[in-house]
Amino acid sequence: MSEAKERILQLLPAEGWEAMFEDEDNVGVVCFALVESTDEEGAVSSAVRPMAAIGDAIEFCDDYPNYLGLTRGEEDWDEEEEDEEEEEEEE
Numbered sequence: 637m638s639e640a641k642e643r644i645l646q647l648l649p650a651e652g653w654e655a656m657f658e659d660e661d662n663v664g665v666v667c668f669a670l671v672e673s674t675d676e677e678g679a680v681s682s683a684v685r686p687m688a689a690i691g692d693a694i695e696f697c698d699d700y701p702n703y704l705g706l707t708r709g710e711e712d713w714d715e716e717e718e719d720e721e722e723e724e725e726e727e
Contacts, residue, residue, distance in 0.1 A: 638676060645682070646670040652709045655688050658702040663688045665697065665706065 650665040657663065665686045672682045686697045686706060697703050 638674075638678065640676050641674045643672045643674075644669045645672050647687075648684075650686065653686065654707050654709050655686055655697040656704040656707055657697075657700065658704055660702065662707065663690065663697070664709070666694055669696070671696075 646669070648668040648670070650667050653665040653668075654662040655665050665688050667687050668684050669687055670682060671685050672680060674680050687694050688697050690697075690700075697706075
């Protein structure tokens with residue numbers, strides 16, 4: 637058996653996304669990381685994981701036990717809805 641490993645394959649921008657934490661304010665997500673994981677038995681899997689500036693470091697949000705999930709920031713969501721309404725009116 638070998639030790640479990642994680643490797644970031646790609647970073648994607650996460651503009652407008654926020655991470656929700658129990659009993660904490662939402663935190664802006666810096667990026668989404670495509671992560672390849674290899675477990676102790678050598679099985680490989682991949683996942684897209686959110687990352688945020690927590691303290692002095694950029695860390696995986698889902699590593700924290702009080703992580704609840706993701707939400708879109710209100711301001712960005714409203715802008716997208718307005719853009720869609722404008723496009724529908726033009727048609």
